[in-house]
Amino acid sequence: MSKVDISVVIPFYNEDESLAELHAWIKKVMDENAFSYEVLLIDDGSRDESWNIVKKLKETNPEVRGFKFSKNNGKTAALQVGFNECVGEVVITMDADLQDSPDEIPGLYKMIKEEKYDIVSGWKQKRYDPITKTLPTKLFNATTRYISDIYLHDFNCGLKAYDSKVVKNITIYGEMHRYIPVIAKWNGFSKIGEKVVQHRSRKYGTTKFGLERFLNGFLDLLSITFINKFGKRPMHFFGLFGVISFFLGSFMTIFLIAEKIISIYNRQPYRNVTDNPLFYLALVAIIIGSQLFLAGFLGELFVKQGVSKDDYFVSEKV
Incomplete structure (x- = not known):
């Protein structure tokens, strides 16, 4: 497949209510800005009608590319497949629940192409999540900032932009999608920026966040810290x-x-x-x-x- 300006990588799990609306919104933004683009929809083992909706979108929209896991492997696995398959010069990741706004894409693209950032991470300065999610997130971000020496407010924001060379030269696994900026920095991609982005309240479905994901995230942080320092010299x-x-x-x-x-x-x-x-x-x-x-x-x-x-x-x- 030939190169395009932007690859939008969207992992999802049981989001059949939002996919068509999200795609239409992305298409509108891309057409208004005359971007060449592709939308990679990675189904992480959904049990609803999500995959059927992806196939219908593909029938009328050649920019759509769909990938379906046979089981639920997690967001990190879905992102890794998207990174392997994408052909865009700039790669945008976002969640499928409509809490990330596609209207942010032009600004993120500009920061990568014109300001030459390797990564731009979204910062949801005003959030609409319950305190059971926001409080652990604050603790998580503070710990990650301390260990990684990367000053980002929101490491776990799903809305991020990458220069294509970043996603083609890193490997993520486990629950390490939260630490892509950390992994990228340790691989030599050190120009990491941040952009305040709009956070929307959830329109459909329920959050997939659970306490076990928060605990697993800290274990993964310890893991990648050890691997970075001693992975080549145990x-x-x-x-x-x-x-x-x-x-x-x-x-x-x-x-x-x-x-x-x-x-x-x-x-x-x-x-x-x-x-x-x-x-x-x-x-x-x-x-x-x-x-x-x-x-x-x-x-x-x-x-x-x-x-x-x-x-x-x-x-x-x-």
Whole structure:
């Protein structure tokens, strides 16, 4: 497929009420601004009529491209498929629930093409979500800012714009769609901007946000932080703590044995080394140190062999 100005990547799950309206809105914006474009609709295993609506849109709108998962893989998987398939010079991601406004697309496009940003993240300065969603989001954003040293107000905003070279050179998995700016920065795409965007109240359906997604997000943040720092050199992490633990345990063992030898030499009362609880702590430290060192060694072997990308099975395309 030939290059276009903009690829709009929209992952969705059970959004049959909003898809046609969202597409019509995107089409209106694109036509008004004379953009060449494509709309990639990725069905994350919906159980309603969403996929049938995508197929109907495709029949009359050649810019529509649909991808359907055979099961629910999550938003990250859907975005990764969209990134792999898109051909736009600028890639826009947005949610399918009509809370993201397509009217923001021209401004986002301008920041990428004219101001030369690698990524522009939307900031929903005024939100219409319940406090059960906004409060965890604030905590999440504050933690991510501290760890990543990227000052964005809303890392998890679905409305973002990317230079195509960014999405073609990063890989996301798990629940890491929240951390695409972080992953991009660690891959050398450091010009990251922010744009205040309109946030609309949900018109159809219910939110897919749950507490487990919030907890998983923090675990993924720890994961990508570790991978960035030690993913190519795991021995530097495991080996360091392994050596410290091993030598600490060895030192305690030598100390206990030396203490007994000195007591015997001076003909003083002594107890067996194995009667001292410190001996067992030393033994545990030696064992843990050896295991950590071995984990670092195995990690180095895996890194050398290379890590394959996650594959997601797309059961249908239109």
